[in-house]
Amino acid sequence: MALAGYPLGISVQAVDVADNKIVDPVTKQVINNSLNRLIEEVDTITVEFEHIPEDLLELVHGSGKLKPSVEAILTGADRVREKKLLEKLAIDNCPFEIITEVEQLDAAVEKLGEKLIIKASRDGYDGYGQWRLQNKSQLPELKEKLSQLDLHKIPLVVEKMLNFDRELSLVAVRSSNGDIAYYPLAENLHYQGQLHVSIAPAPQVDEALNQQAKTIFNKLAESLDYVGVLSVEFFQIGQQLLVNEIAPRVHNSGHWTMQGADTCQFENHLRAVRGLPLGSTKVTSPTAMINIIGCKAFSRDMLSIPGCHLHWYGKTPRKKRKMGHFNLCADNYSELGKTMQALAEYLP
Numbered sequence: 619m620a621l622a623g624y625p626l627g628i629s630v631q632a633v634d635v636a637d638n639k640i641v642d643p644v645t646k647q648v649i650n651n652s653l654n655r656l657i658e659e660v661d662t663i664t665v666e667f668e669h670i671p672e673d674l675l676e677l678v679h680g681s682g683k684l685k686p687s688v689e690a691i692l693t694g695a696d697r698v699r700e701k702k703l704l705e706k707l708a709i710d711n712c713p714f715e716i717i718t719e720v721e722q723l724d725a726a727v728e729k730l731g732e733k734l735i736i737k738a739s740r741d742g743y744d745g746y747g748q749w750r751l752q753n754k755s756q757l758p759e760l761k762e763k764l765s766q767l768d769l770h771k772i773p774l775v776v777e778k779m780l781n782f783d784r785e786l787s788l789v790a791v792r793s794s795n796g797d798i799a800y801y802p803l804a805e806n807l808h809y810q811g812q813l814h815v816s817i818a819p820a821p822q823v824d825e826a827l828n829q830q831a832k833t834i835f836n837k838l839a840e841s842l843d844y845v846g847v848l849s850v851e852f853f854q855i856g857q858q859l860l861v862n863e864i865a866p867r868v869h870n871s872g873h874w875t876m877q878g879a880d881t882c883q884f885e886n887h888l889r890a891v892r893g894l895p896l897g898s899t900k901v902t903s904p905t906a907m908i909n910i911i912g913c914k915a916f917s918r919d920m921l922s923i924p925g926c927h928l929h930w931y932g933k934t935p936r937k938k939r940k941m942g943h944f945n946l947c948a949d950n951y952s953e954l955g956k957t958m959q960a961l962a963e964y965l966p
């Protein structure tokens with residue numbers, strides 16, 4: 619976001635929510651300033667992830683400079699709130715039960731079947747904070763694990779494990795005057811609950827499916843009076859879209875826009891929260907976004923592949939951590955497939 623802001627003359631500073639230190643997002647140098655003074659100095663405050671301590675969120679909300687709103691951020695951060703909003707707006711989603719006692723799992727199995735995904739209602743991401751039940755025989759072991767948690771503090775959302783056809787997401791941006799610019803749907807491939815690959819535009823999307831996604835986005839964005847980039851994850855079953863979850867921020871499945879669209883999601887988010895006109899979301903080429911996960915170092919030889927772009931985040935390596943991504947661009951899907959194969963040759 620800082621890199622996207624620079625050419626617009628927008629300077630971005632970051633707050634590390636782990637210790638409230640103020641950091642230059644590019645150099646990662648700590649900036650000697652107090653949080654209160656920073657809040658006073660800046661024009662706008664926004665978020666790049668939703669798991670923000672509530673006292674910090676309240677403090678920032680009090681400044682009147684926060685976009686999207688505190689309500690939108692809290693909704694994205696809490697699966698119970700999210701499910702309630704989906705129900706209120708009559709938006710199709712995955713059948714679920716909310717539980718605050720481990721014993722309620724039996725009733726959930728009776729209702730939803732024995733194949734379940736159990737999700738902590740807060741602080742989960744990339745498949746963390748999730749447990750899977752494949753059959754009833756695993757129930758005692760799972761209950762034992764879940765009994766370690768304080769479910770009154772953080773309830774569980776128990777979902778039926780769906781056998782969907784594929785996962786799609788819609789990343790779009792809304793300005794404070796209600797203008798909306800949509801990127802095309804992306805098709806997303808997950809492994810162990812974590813996004814590995816996005817292809818955009820998703821192949822084989824007809825107008826009806828597109829319209830369905832946009833209608834759902836509009837309902838959500840309008841009900842939250844949303845400003846900025848909002849992302850909606852879907853499961854596709856036949857011609858029907860079910861909402862999996864929403865993210866009140868730029869999204870990993872929108873990283874392809876850095877090369878594949880006229881204006882990237884980061885710039886459009888900044889434009890929206892700063893009250894600037896939204897940028898064109900026109901696709902410039904079919905793009906595959908490939909996450910680089912958990913790896914320390916590698917050669918850069920794959921940059922010889924035409925259309926291969928690397929974005930390395932410079933983060934400390936950890937197992938399963940997203941360290942960077944490739945964007946692969948090509949003239950058409952067939953060429954894109956070849957480019958993906960060429961990249962695979964370089965990967966361990």
Ligand code: ADP
Nearest residue numbers: 712735742743744745746777778779780808811
């Ligand atoms: P996270 O916040 O970690 O992204 P999600 O709820 O999106 O959590 O779950 C991560 C992934 O797990 C999804 O993208 C999907 O691949 C799989 N998943 C989640 N819920 C279900 C479900 N009810 N049925 C089948 N797969 C699911």
Ligand code: MG
Nearest residue numbers: 744851862863
């Ligand atoms: Mg998700």
